[in-house]
Amino acid sequence: MRPTDRPLIVRLTRRLEEASVLDGPVRAVEGPVTAAFGTGRRASLLRGDWLGHAVHPVLTDLVLGSWTSATVLDLVGGKDSAPSAQRLVGTGLLAVGPTAWTGWAEWTQTGTRDRRVGLVHAVTNATAAGVYTASWLARRQGRHAGGARLALVGAAVAGLGSYLGGHLAAGRGVGTSHPAYATADA
Numbered sequence: 484m485r486p487t488d489r490p491l492i493v494r495l496t497r498r499l500e501e502a503s504v505l506d507g508p509v510r511a512v513e514g515p516v517t518a519a520f521g522t523g524r525r526a527s528l529l530r531g532d533w534l535g536h537a538v539h540p541v542l543t544d545l546v547l548g549s550w551t552s553a554t555v556l557d558l559v560g561g562k563d564s565a566p567s568a569q570r571l572v573g574t575g576l577l578a579v580g581p582t583a584w585t586g587w588a589e590w591t592q593t594g595t596r597d598r599r600v601g602l603v604h605a606v607t608n609a610t611a612a613g614v615y616t617a618s619w620l621a622r623r624q625g626r627h628a629g630g631a632r633l634a635l636v637g638a639a640v641a642g643l644g645s646y647l648g649g650h651l652a653a654g655r656g657v658g659t660s661h662p663a664y665a666t667a668d669a
Contacts, residue, residue, distance in 0.1 A: 492646070496600070496646075496647070496650055496654075499599060499600055499603060499647075500596040500597075500599060500600055501596070501599075502599055505598075505599040505602060505603070506595070506599070508602060509595075509598045509599060509602050512602065513598075516587050516590065516591060517591045519584075519587070520584055520587040520588040520590075520591060521587070521588060521590075521591030521592070522591075525588075526588050526591065529584055529585045529587075529588035530585070530588045530589055530592070530659040531585070531659045532659055534659075535659075535660065535661030535664065536658070536659060536660060536661070537585070537589055537652075537658035537659045537660075538585045538659075539582065539585040539586045539588075539589055539648075539658070540652060540658070542578055542581055542582035542585055543582055543645070543648065545574075545575070545578045545582070546575045546578045546579055546582050547575070547641060547645060548575075549571045549572070549574040549575035549578070550571070550572060550575040550615060550634065550637065550638065550641065551638070552571050553567075553568040553569075553571035553572045553575070553634055554568075554631070554634050554635065554638055556568040556571065557627075557631035557634060558631075562627075565622070565627045568622070568627075568630075568631070568634075569619060569622040569623065569627075569630070572615055572618055572619045572622065572630070572634060573619055575615060576612065576615055576616060576619060579608075579612045583605065583608070583609075586601070586604070586605065586608075586648075587605070589601075589657055589658060589659065590602075590605070592657075592659075593651075593657055596655070597651055597655050597657055600647055600650065600651055600655070601647075601651060601657075603647060604644055604647035604648050604651065607640060607641075607643050607644035607647060608641065608644040608648075610640050610644075611637050611638075611640040611641035611644055612637075614633055614634075614636050614637035614640055615633070615634065615637040615641075617633050618630040618631070618633035618634045618637060621633060
């Protein structure tokens with residue numbers, strides 16, 4: 484397949500993998516991230532070595548599932564569902580920290596191309612979390628409609644972050660897995 488025959492999103496993701504301009508920011512966060520999440524028992528726990536699979540995807544489901552459920556309630560639940568939607572946005576926000584920590588632990592085990600994409604994935608997801616924080620605050624102040632609109636923006640940003648995370652996990656094979664699975668029959 485010629486590169487021009489690939490879908491636009493694939494071409495853009497490949498360009499992101501090759502974006503050496505990201506190497507400076509990657510180096511800037513590499514030391515602190517590795518110290519906090521990439522060594523010892525903490526890293527092993529966060530990566531999911533004990534489970535045989537990465538923990539990060541499980542936690543992303545909690546964050547994204549909570550936020551998506553809030554949006555469903557916003558769109559079809561009526562006024563009575565506003566408190567539940569706010570609680571769901573809050574639940575997702577509470578899970579963002581641990582989810583990011585597990586992602587950073589995985590990131591410390593990757594190579595250059597994946598670190599570039601992973602950094603953009605992290606920044607995108609942090610942006611989504613910021614928008615959802617604004618959504619939660621608007622809802623808390625009684626501005627449910629504004630909070631719902633912000634959640635839609637957050638969902639769009641989180642969708643991009645999810646695409647990049649899916650690319651890392653499925654396209655690039657980033658993630659902890661137990662060696663026993665490598666020898667299992669297909």
